[in-house]
Amino acid sequence: MKHPIKALLCAVAFNMLLFSCTKEIKQADDQQEIPTEVINKIKSEGFSTHQVRKVKDGYVVEGDIFLSNQWLNEKSKSTVLRIAGTEQYRTNNLITGLPRVLTLSISGLPATYTAALDAAIARYNSLNLRLSFQRVASGGDIAIQYAYLGPGVLGQSAGFPNSAGNPPSPILLNSNVIGSNPNQGWLTTIIAHEIGHTIGLRHTDYFNRSYSCGFSNPNNEGDGGVGAIHIPGTPTAEDPNSWMLACSDGSDRPFNANDVIALNHLYGNTSTGSGSVIGVSVLSNGAILGIGLDNDLYTRATLYSPWAFVPNSGDVIGITVMPDGTILGIGLDNDLYTKATLSSPWAYVPNSGDLLAVTVLPDGTILGVGLDNDLYTKATLSSPWAYVPNSGDLLGVTVLPDGTILGIGLDNDLYIKATLNSPWALVPNSGDVIAVTVMQNGTILGVGLDKQLYTRATLNSPWVHVQW
């Protein structure tokens, strides 16, 4: 991935770049004029000191990031967040006061820019973040304005959110370079990129700018003393096509999967952890299926993806997935219901009550926890329930890949029994959970008393909060 982009950059016209590699010599001269204390300050904040440009009231770094004199003089801004090995985002000085709508106005630019702004706003708003955007005719929280920024420079951010949690303004766009009727996807990406800075996002490839920009001096500034948090579940390699790559290759870059994770981490409804659920299971494709606090179903592709609402999926209190992929739910009436696929309607299973929890044994036998907290089995969906002697007292149940039955006791601790007729054995340090399932890789996934997701790699591993 690196070399084709690098090759492209050497051949590409000026107007394909956020900043131009052929300006390096001139910029190197300019840099002599930047005071050492300013260079050190920029470095200490974790930004590249390569091609720093002095502009009115501050400096531009990394091509399009405006750092005001005031911002540089504020106290150091601590940590950045890493998503993938090359992605990081400032976590301090984010937009606050969520949920919040930021308004944007645009002036002095061709009509195609307004259309691209609307498209960029739609990209953000489609994520249903707690931060959304709206275009207004004038006087927006963030003004987008024309400015001639020099050859090869497409745009300039207004900087980052201030310590009061408000966005900076304005965003400057250089229509001399971008053109009056450019590719709309590309222009949408440029605008979404500059908006990204105003809500606190850094360049994706900050640690390896040559990845998108095609030069490497210096390639990696280190973390600038500000620290970095890697988000588990995301790759550590370069992440192609992020909308926050430092340099544009002229292409459209809609949010990729990691971009979505980053935005959800910063501004999503799940930003304080794994989202609240009361039940959990795993679909045939490995995706996680949860029961929300509203008793509706939600899915997430991975442990670290955002939850997605499943329409018409309520109201259930328990859930499992049968070997053939059929989803088996317990309704608010404690009876069983099935749906063939996520989007199928629920179908009532006659004579199937009264249950608190349900799972399926490897041989297809349905195993339920009754209202008396004891276990019951039914060979098929239409068979009658059969009582399992000495099987109480449970709140929930699942089955490990080897057939071991894993139950949640009334004390919210985990218990195992090798077979249906074995005695229960306490799993040490396994509380406190209200629901449990097993992922396809054998990881045990539990819902804590706080309704958050927790994993333990093996029965005897400690619980780890799923947090991103």
Ligand SMILES: [Zn+2]
């Ligand atoms: Zn940028």
